[in-house]
Amino acid sequence: MTSYTELLSSLKRHPDHSVDAHIPETWMQGRTTYGGLTAALSLQGAMELVDDIPIRSAQVAFVGPVGGDIKITPKLLRRAKNTAFVSVDITAESGVTAQSIFAFGKAKESALHFDDMPMPDVRAPEDIEPFFDQRGPRPGFTQNFDMLIGLGDRPISGSDKKSIGLWMRHLDPNTPQDATAVLAIGDAPPPAVMSMFKEPSRISSMTWMAEFMTDDIVTDPAGWFFAQHTAQLAKDGYSSQSMRLWNKQGEPILVGRQTIAVFG
Numbered sequence: 001m002t003s004y005t006e007l008l009s010s011l012k013r014h015p016d017h018s019v020d021a022h023i024p025e026t027w028m029q030g031r032t033t034y035g036g037l038t039a040a041l042s043l044q045g046a047m048e049l050v051d052d053i054p055i056r057s058a059q060v061a062f063v064g065p066v067g068g069d070i071k072i073t074p075k076l077l078r079r080a081k082n083t084a085f086v087s088v089d090i091t092a093e094s095g096v097t098a099q100s101i102f103a104f105g106k107a108k109e110s111a112l113h114f115d116d117m118p119m120p121d122v123r124a125p126e127d128i129e130p131f132f133d134q135r136g137p138r139p140g141f142t143q144n145f146d147m148l149i150g151l152g153d154r155p156i157s158g159s160d161k162k163s164i165g166l167w168m169r170h171l172d173p174n175t176p177q178d179a180t181a182v183l184a185i186g187d188a189p190p191p192a193v194m195s196m197f198k199e200p201s202r203i204s205s206m207t208w209m210a211e212f213m214t215d216d217i218v219t220d221p222a223g224w225f226f227a228q229h230t231a232q233l234a235k236d237g238y239s240s241q242s243m244r245l246w247n248k249q250g251e252p253i254l255v256g257r258q259t260i261a262v263f264g
Contacts, residue, residue: 001026003172004144004184008044011072017048019072027141032065034141035205035258036187038090040180042100045072046086047180053084053104054215055179060208064097066090082106107215115213119250122150125167125224131189144171145188151228155194163230164192169223177218182254185225186210186245191260192231193239201264203239210243210256219247229258237262 002010002024012020021041023033039060046055070092077085083105090098122128128148132138132155151165166189175181191203219225226246233240239262245254 001143003174004170004181005172005174005176008180011041011044013048017045017074019045019048021070021072023067023070025140026143028067029139029141031067032062033067034139034187035060035062035208036184037141038062038066038098039100039187039208039210040184041070041072042088042090042098043102043180043183045074045088045090046100046102049074049076049086050079050084050102050104053082053106054212055102056105056212057103058100058183058208058210059102060098060100060210062098062205062207064092064094066092066097068092070097077101082108115252117213117244117246117252117255119226119246119252120151120165120228122165122167122226125150125169125222128167131166139190142188145169145185146171147188150226152192153195155190156197156200157195158198159195161195162192162232163228164189164195165226165228167224167226169225175223177223179212179217182212182217182225182245183210186227186243186254186256187258189227189229191239191258192229192241193234193260193262196231196234197264199264201262203263204261206238206259206261208256208258210254212254213252217247217253219249219253222248224248225253234262 131147153159243256
């Protein structure tokens with residue numbers, strides 16, 4: 001298996017700031033790269049142009065299947081004193097497969113300082129069983145992570161719960177605690193509605209919006225983060241869910257929204 005850090009170190013950078021990458025099968029979800037890695041590679045491309053300002057927001061559209069040999073092309077939209085905006089296209093032989101816009105912003109003094117994002121009261125990861133049934137099939141990319149069920153039920157269990165909560169960490173011990181690694185793990189859980197399925201059915205992420213709650217991305221030495229995904233609507237073949245992520249200390253790291261196509 002290709003580890004997360006090996007994948008990043010294999011990126012081939014060009015003088016025009018574009019980046020070539022190859023997605024191994026072990027990072028795929030069916031016929032496409034799972035959304036978290038697509039977002040992480042897009043951010044990696046954006047940082048070819050802006051690497052001195054913290055990331056604040058990511059907006060990603062999953063246009064088509066991402067896999068095999070791809071090209072990551074960033075474009076600086078605007079740079080000001082404290083902020084910068086970068087768009088990123090991921091292309092393959094089939095054309096554009098993902099488009100993103102990233103907003104970067106320097107920390108500034110402010111009279112306001114609060115957060116209203118308490119972490120759910122859940123057991124510690126040392127006391128929780130794996131999220132996926134170890135006897136059954138699981139998406140290939142999930143083998144790159146530890147994933148433990150803290151809230152809700154497993155996929156395709158006919159659950160009546162609209163929310164799932166997972167402790168997660170990269171299995172690669174060399175993974176840095178930074179924004180790209182957080183994006184990679186933030187979209188690793190299956191959509192919350194999958195727990196409500198009574199039989200297998202296809203799903204496909206369409207968009208993902210993520211906002212970083214801090215520019216100090218850190219957790220415990222073991223690398224654990226807790227994610228909660230809540231389905232707030234399922235209608236006409238689409239689901240909309242909220243996404244929140246905390247570090248092991250219960251400090252908010254990421255908040256987001258996702259639109260999902262549900263086939264079935």
